[in-house]
Amino acid sequence: MAATRIGDRARPVLARLADREVRRPAWALPRHPGDAVRLAVGLAVLAASTAMVKQDRVGVLETNVFRLVNDLPMLLFPAFWVVMQAGNLLVAMAAAGVAAATRRFWLAANLALAACGVWLLAKAVKAMVGRGRPPALLGDVNKRVPVESGLGYVSGHAAVAVAMATIVSPYLSRRWRRFAWTIAVLTCASRVYVGVHLPLDVVGGAALGWAAGALVHLLLGAPGGRPDERTATRALAGNGIKAVEVAPLGGRDARRAARFQAVTATGERLFVKLIPGERRDADLAYRVWRTLTRRGGDDPGRANADPVDQQVEREAYLGLLAAAAGVRTPAVVLAGRYRGGGGLLVQRLVPGRSLEERDPGEVGDATLAATWREAARLHEAGIAHGDLGSHSVVVDDDGRPWLVDFDHASAVAAERARQADLVELLVGLAARFGAERAVAGAREAVGAERLAAALAATPTSALTRAARAELRARPDLRDELARLLDPASASRPG
Numbered sequence: 019m020a021a022t023r024i025g026d027r028a029r030p031v032l033a034r035l036a037d038r039e040v041r042r043p044a045w046a047l048p049r050h051p052g053d054a055v056r057l058a059v060g061l062a063v064l065a066a067s068t069a070m071v072k073q074d075r076v077g078v079l080e081t082n083v084f085r086l087v088n089d090l091p092m093l094l095f096p097a098f099w100v101v102m103q104a105g106n107l108l109v110a111m112a113a114a115g116v117a118a119a120t121r122r123f124w125l126a127a128n129l130a131l132a133a134c135g136v137w138l139l140a141k142a143v144k145a146m147v148g149r150g151r152p153p154a155l156l157g158d159v160n161k162r163v164p165v166e167s168g169l170g171y172v173s174g175h176a177a178v179a180v181a182m183a184t185i186v187s188p189y190l191s192r193r194w195r196r197f198a199w200t201i202a203v204l205t206c207a208s209r210v211y212v213g214v215h216l217p218l219d220v221v222g223g224a225a226l227g228w229a230a231g232a233l234v235h236l237l238l239g240a241p242g243g244r245p246d247e248r249t250a251t252r253a254l255a256g257n258g259i260k261a262v263e264v265a266p267l268g269g270r271d272a273r274r275a276a277r278f279q280a281v282t283a284t285g286e287r288l289f290v291k292l293i294p295g296e297r298r299d300a301d302l303a304y305r306v307w308r309t310l311t312r313r314g315g316d317d318p319g320r321a322n323a324d325p326v327d328q329q330v331e332r333e334a335y336l337g338l339l340a341a342a343a344g345v346r347t348p349a350v351v352l353a354g355r356y357r358g359g360g361g362l363l364v365q366r367l368v369p370g371r372s373l374e375e376r377d378p379g380e381v382g383d384a385t386l387a388a389t390w391r392e393a394a395r396l397h398e399a400g401i402a403h404g405d406l407g408s409h410s411v412v413v414d415d416d417g418r419p420w421l422v423d424f425d426h427a428s429a430v431a432a433e434r435a436r437q438a439d440l441v442e443l444l445v446g447l448a449a450r451f452g453a454e455r456a457v458a459g460a461r462e463a464v465g466a467e468r469l470a471a472a473l474a475a476t477p478t479s480a481l482t483r484a485a486r487a488e489l490r491a492r493p494d495l496r497d498e499l500a501r502l503l504d505p506a507s508a509s510r511p512g
Contacts, residue, residue: 047239060229105175184231295359
């Protein structure tokens with residue numbers, strides 16, 4: 019989908035600037051919760067396949083699957099033999115050496131640790147289970163290579179090949195990642211084809227390799243698929259914007275999006291947000307886990323399930339609706355897809371800092387009152403922000419507040435969503451500037467009665483993760499706010 023360019027109808031605005039991120043050294047790569055899910059699933063599959071294995075016999079289904087693969091034509095042998103070497107420990111160590119030779123030392127360390135570790139683990143599982151190889155359990159086995167002595171379950175080749183694919187996946191593009199996993203799957207099939215392993219042998223080995231690779235990522239970290247400055251520059255150029263300088267920014271949603279400030283050839287300063295098409299924190303395994311374990315209402319911290327180009331277009335649309343209602347919001351320049359399948363949002367940038375980043379002493383009461391007026395104006399237009407904490411309010415050099423980050427906003431929002439906005443902002447400001455200052459600024463723009471009703475009607479579980487953390491840190495804050503708004507009532511919903 020082509021990017022949608024939006025005219026310069028709105029005034030230049032302020033998007034939040036965070037401290038410039040320092041590029042992570044290799045040893046400080048992030049850990050991803052999806053790897054914990056993969057580790058757990060791998061171990062579960064390993065345990066299930068181990069429970070199904072019998073030392074002295076092979077089940078009917080496993081026998082049939084073995085025959086299906088083992089009886090494939092002999093003419094396939096050269097291709098299977100070549101692919102099978104991907105599970106050889108020596109080949110895996112050679113791959114680690116190639117990575118080191120190309121100065122990817124951390125990847126080389128990951129590969130070497132995973133290969134050696136999973137090979138030793140496979141040996142331990144073999145000794146524990148004690149199942150023999152196909153010729154010892156079945157007749158008429160097509161033995162296309164010399165059958166190795168020793169035990170069959172689990173397949174060391176399958177474990178090493180899958181562990182290698184797991185390790186390299188975060189470092190590869192989608193095309194090469196598919197290639198790596200195709201080789202891993204064919205390696206598993208090749209061990210059955212040549213007659214040295216039964217199907218459960220390779221299933222258990224693959225599960226072991228998957229779990230081992232995930233564990234290495236948890237221990238040593240792995241790239242998260244976040245775009246870098248070069249990607250941002252190419253994305254802008256692909257949409258007709260020539261940037262002479264691109265610098266990374268931080269942000270609350272840094273795990274699911276990459277943020278940059280850019281300077282064009284004409285000196286224009288822009289805020290650039292890239293949502294990659296694939297993110298390790300939003301892959302299938304992790305999304306399934308989040309779906310199964312999420313409690314209560316939706317959390318704005320979660321990754322949006324919509325296609326990424328639709329995400330940025332929706333954010334731009336909500337921002338334009340807010341601007342049309344008179345709310346100070348970033349002027350949208352461009353929103354849509356960039357090459358590689360990601361989402362691109364470009365807005366005008368005026369340097370400033372969010373309320374979360376500013377020292378309480380440098381923010382006047384007039385700025386806090388103006389912040390509440392912007393929130394009230396937003397709600398009068400029927401829009402709920404969805405994540406209206408102090409981090410979503412940016413103050414420019416003239417002390418004017420701007421509402422930013424409309425990626426969780428909704429039009430024609432229900433009253434409970436707008437009430438949650440008010441409580442979110444109230445808690446964020448109170449935690450940063452004190453309860454009395456937060457309430458004083460809201461009285462004129464919102465009204466104490468409406469704010470008290472919102473506080474009473476909004477349970478803590480309906481707030482974002484950040485607001486819940488503020489309330490946990492100060493258990494008395496909610497009661498204090500209720501007393502300030504309505505001294506006769508200090509109720510706290512569960």
